[in-house]
Amino acid sequence: MADILKHLDLNSVDGTRLNIDALYQIVPSAFTEVRDDKTGEISRKVNFEVLRRLLGDNATDGDGEMYQFTWVGKNAARAEAAKPTDKTLRPVPEDSVDWDNTKNVYIEGDNLEVLKLLQRSYMSKVKMIYIDPPYNTGNDFVYHDDFARPVAEEDLEAGNVDELGNRFRKNTDTNGKFHSDWCSMIYSRLLVARSLLTEDGVIFISIDDNEVRNLRNICDEVFGEHNFVANFIWEKRLNRENRKEVSVRHDYILCYTKMVEEQKRSLSLLPMNDKALSNYGNPDNDPRGLWKSDPAHAQGGHGTKSQFYTLTAPNGKKHELPSGRCWLYTEDVMNEAIKDNRIWFGKDGNGVPRIKTYLNAKERGLTPETLLFAKDASTNEKAKNDLKDLFDGIAVFETPKPVELIKLFCLLSSKSDDIILDFFSGSSATAQAVMQLNSEDGGHRKYIMVQIPEETPEDSEARNAGYATIPEIAKERIRRAGAKIKADSPLTTQNLDTGFRVYRLDESNYENVSLSPKEYKQDQLDLFANNIKSDRTDLDLLYGSMLAWGVRLDLPLQAETVDGCTIYTVNEGDLVAYFSSGITDKVVAAMADKSPLRVLFRDACFKEDAQKINIYEQFKQALDWADNDAFNNIRVI
Structure with a gap:
């Protein structure tokens, strides 16, 4: 009876347990109960023989040739993502703004550990993730994970050397470690981050040519190839660079959803602009309101036999199909549409038949395009100058992403009360984008920013201005951006949440008492x-x-x-x-x-x-x- 009050499990979620629980929901018959000889506790275990029989011919031992994407260290990265952490987040009210009322969160610490800690509280609750991870330029990056291994060990697994250390092939940049470290870093984090997304959640990842191919392969594995939404091409620079063989003026933003839902869009439509609205009119005073005309025929190869016929207009004129085309409607449906005045034959009734599409009969919006031009999404240079202006002329951060770009993704993927996460948050352009969008549409979106406490470069403008770490820059940016948004629109932003709670990753709150008392x-x-x-x-x-x-x-x-x-x-x-x-x-x-x-x-x-x-x-x-x-x-x- 002394143990009637149970101790709280203070470790983060065990990723392996999450996978087992998910599998149990699908195939409970493939599980059996096993008693632990030491503790006497009974737990569920997978019976692989039963699972294999359930899968039939869809199971493989992994022998022989197959399509797969792998690298040295992948298994270790997968294991690291599943391993619990005993670290904790400590509140820092003195760095926060409006602690008692804000719904926004800023976290300082290594994002892999932080993501694990967030799993219990935020699993399936984050609607949108945007990240701008470090691009693999061949230089060291600051995410030194525990599963990083010595070159000799990687060489042995990759087959570059034998057990005696004899080298089989040259150790070039294309041979393993150059890409594998980056792949392991992003793979483990995406595995954990996926669990935080809502079932209809969306992730956007900025990347350049160095790793876009590998990132696409990793995302296909983590999220499922069928959950790929788009690869946006963003015009990041307006001017040509003559320093290089080819002037690169774009970056990529990969977009995936956690789960594609039938008959439902992964991304919202963009607001109708004046150009789009100008296509609608009402020349025949249709009581159903504004409309525009669209072609009444389509590619013939997609049609059925009933979609090939001679269409007769109300004035008796016969309309034949163009070569290789079919009518969108069968003849009976088309005739009903004509009677209902939903087919337009021009003002004189002699024009080519076209279908009337009503503005109020469909979602008012424009389908987003994969090409994101600078006029809509801004550029790196403008983002840097805007941040410089916010800090009174001090260039505190070299590579901020444009607020307009991230705000566009927030608009496409989130509603009023959604949670938005950025776990490579840098200067926190995402936080500013969330506040800016909320101020424009009256939303109450909440953000979670995560940033490792990376030091600013020696003799940089940021260091000289007193900002020793990137989180110090980011927190000040949020303070200044929030104040500016409220000052620019004082009548509509009284209730805008511009505060944030700061938490800092630290070692466990508890001493290690794993030794026996003696x-x-x-x-x-x-x-x-x-x-x-x-x-x-x-x-x-x-x-x-x-x-x-x-x-x-x-x-x-x-x-x-x-x-x-x-x-x-x-x-x-x-x-x-x-x-x-x-x-x-x-x-x-x-x-x-x-x-x-x-x-x-x-x-x-x-x-x-x-x-x-x-x-x-x-x-x-x-x-x-x-x-x-x-x-x-x-x-x-």
């Missing part, structure tokens, strides 16, 4: 009673536990004092927490009065096990919980 000195034994690091605050423990228990980081928080101690309430009861030593009946009553979905205590709250049993029973009685409810809803750390 291996510790006498003065270290209190680690087992209180294993929380001395520099951690209540808020560190609270937000770390929220991540572990699947509670979002942007929810409102209230703190109140009861019996001289603090009770924390997240989102009016999503989570109620108490960390002080010494717990009283009055505290328990105050917590239960919140009608909480989750209740959290610190182990040090209890002087003896009997108190845990008493707490368990008090919450059961106060909230009318069954044993199973109490067991699942109360945790200790």
Whole structure:
């Protein structure tokens, strides 16, 4: 009974467990239960023989030739993506803006670890991801993952050397490591990021010629080739560069959706512009409103026998099909459309038949095009100058993406209350784009920015201006951009959220107590009673536990004092927490009065096990919980 209050699992999601759970939902008959000899616990395991029989001829052992994309280190990258992390995110209110009210989140830290930590709280909740990862120019990049291995080990796996170190082929840039490090870096992150997307979520990835081919192959594997939406070509530069053999004026933006839905667009239509609207009119005063005429015939090869006929107009004129064409409608349907005045024969009735398409009978919008010209999406140079102007003439960041470009993708893929994620956020152009779009359409989109604390170059304008890291630039950019947006449109942006909560990736809140008690000195034994690091605050423990228990980081928080101690309430009861030593009946009553979905205590709250049993029973009685409810809803750390 002493263990009746269950300890909260503080590690991130186990990616392997996610895959097993997903497979179980599809083929439960391929699973069996196995008891662990050491713990006695029963767990589900895959029975591969049953799974193979279910798959029939669609299973392969991987022997022989097959179509696949691989590189040295791919298996290690896949394993790293699935491996849990025990790191945590610590709140930094002093760097934040409007902490109590904002729904936006800014996170400093390596994005692979951060993405893992976000899985429980944000799985299937992010509508759109935009990332601008480091392009592989042959230089080192700052994402040094744990699965990066020595050259000798990679050479051995790639077959470049034998076990004695004898080299078989030259070690050129095209031989493994030049591309494989980059592929491993992006592959592991995309594997985790996919789990955060909603089922109809969309991802946009900026890239150049160096890795666009490999990125396309990786995305085909991670998201599915059938979920490819487009490869946008963005005109990033207006002027020719004569320094190179070919002046490259474009970059790519690959777009994938998590799940293609039948009869549903992956991207929204763009707003109708004046040019598009000018195509609509109403020369015959049709009561159904504005319309435009479209061809009434199509390629004949796609038609059925019933779509080949001589069309008779209301004035008796006969219209024959052009060579190789068929009518869009069968003859009966066409005649009904003519009677209903939905076919246009020109003002004099003698013109070529055309179908009337009504403005109000379809979505008002334009299909986005793969060519993104600078006039619509801006350029790198303008993005850099705009950021320079925002920082009073200081060039704080060399390669920002245009706000207009990212705002376009937000417009195509998100609605009013959606969450937008950028985990290579750089100077946080994405945050500015989200705020700008919200100010224009009255939306309440929320963003999550993630950026590794990369140092600014020595003697750079940014360093000389006092910005030691890229996150320092980004946070200041968001502050300034938010203030400017509100100043530019004061009447329509009073309720615009320009704040953000800052979190910083750090080591676990808890001391490592994996050693057995006899291996510790006498003065270290209190680690087992209180294993929380001395520099951690209540808020560190609270937000770390929220991540572990699947509670979002942007929810409102209230703190109140009861019996001289603090009770924390997240989102009016999503989570109620108490960390002080010494717990009283009055505290328990105050917590239960919140009608909480989750209740959290610190182990040090209890002087003896009997108190845990008493707490368990008090919450059961106060909230009318069954044993199973109490067991699942109360945790200790």
